[in-house]
Amino acid sequence: MKDELLKNKSILLDTNILIAYSKYTNHLDPFFSYLTKHDSIPYITDAISFEFLRYSCTGGEFKKLEGWLLAQDMPMIHSKPEDVETATKLSVMYANKRMADKKQVSFVDMLNAAQLIRYKDEIVLMTTDIHDYPLGIFDRIGVQAIDVVDQVLTVAFIRYNEQKYKKCRLDVDI
């Protein structure tokens, strides 16, 4: 991956990155060190926190997961009414253009997409699920393969492409 792509970048961490890091810490740690060296700043959203914290089944587990997130002191982006509106329209665009390979993309993923749109080129998303962010609207600006022994994780960096989005909205008339 080209170094300048992530230099001083605000990086929105998808839930699957938090999950992958906690499960394969030693394998992902070198790449996280690379992000420190490049002054990349991680962000989460309220929806990503929700999706992560619901992995807990007891109050004790909830406190541990919440404590771990709090300890990182990551800046958090909150959903705005316009994000929900964008997410809703995006879901129609995905369906119209057959852009998602699942029956329905999750609401959290659609909100992530809406927040990428709101912040334009100020933020990129780091995710292991490239299918939720189709190339009909987004660009994949970098991909890093990480061998975690029982599988190879594909970590992708996704950026909103305004031209693609506008064209798609025009096509779908939404």
Add this chain to the structure above:
Amino acid sequence: MKSPNNKKKLFRESELGNRKTFNWSSFKKDAKEVGEIIRKREEYERRAVEK
């Protein structure tokens, strides 16, 4: 792992661009314990699907 301080709330809004540095190695602390919770939940869900 310490319980979260009541005064420090997770769901507080931040402005984009205020932070200039971040040490990503901070994720390492207690990650193993978090990973165990995640694996346990995934195993529970896998079994639920099999039933």
